[in-house]
Amino acid sequence: MIAALIGAAIIAALLVLEFPRLREARQIALGQSVYAANCASCHGKQLEGQPDWQTPLPSGRLPAPPHDASGHTWHHSDEVLFNVTRNGLKPYAGENYESDMPAFAGTLKDDEIRAAIEFIKSTWPEREREYQRQMTR
Ligand code: HEC
Numbered sequence: 001m002i003a004a005l006i007g008a009a010i011i012a013a014l015l016v017l018e019f020p021r022l023r024e025a026r027q028i029a030l031g032q033s034v035y036a037a038n039c040a041s042c043h044g045k046q047l048e049g050q051p052d053w054q055t056p057l058p059s060g061r062l063p064a065p066p067h068d069a070s071g072h073t074w075h076h077s078d079e080v081l082f083n084v085t086r087n088g089l090k091p092y093a094g095e096n097y098e099s100d101m102p103a104f105a106g107t108l109k110d111d112e113i114r115a116a117i118e119f120i121k122s123t124w125p126e127r128e129r130e131y132q133r134q135m136t137r
Pocket of ligand 1: 034035038039040041042043061062063064065066067071072073074076081084085089098099100101102104116117
């Protein structure tokens, strides 16, 4: 009886401790498939961005920047990354700003946008993650 109670207590403790990690792993897995289906065509399968991404295209618009640590995605807070993905760049850069970055509000659910961003963040080394954590505070 006591052994069973102790066993149950251990299982409960493990669930409480592991649950956030399981949830995080599930969110990142969702984000990975959202990214592959909706972002990789421009930002690259390996998050490498478009070639020569700092030089404007013939259209005058900017190429898609990398989302890996070589880009500047990690300079922005969670809120900025979410808003840019959901609403595009116009709210930040002005109504007349022309960009190839789509607004995903009509295409993706907020949870899917958050998951894609968590997936992107999960690929960064600790230094970039820590910097981005500071920006998010
Ligand atoms: C049709 C091409 C295209 C697709 C698809 C696309 N993007 Fe972009 N994205 C761009 C371009 C181009 C820029 C740079 C725009 C500028 O600065 O004018 C950009 C910029 C961004 C930025 C701001 C720059 C940065 O690194 O912080 C974020 C965040 C972003 N994209 C996230 C996403 C996410 C997440 C997805 C998928 C859900 C996605 N994008 C899909 C083209 C695309």
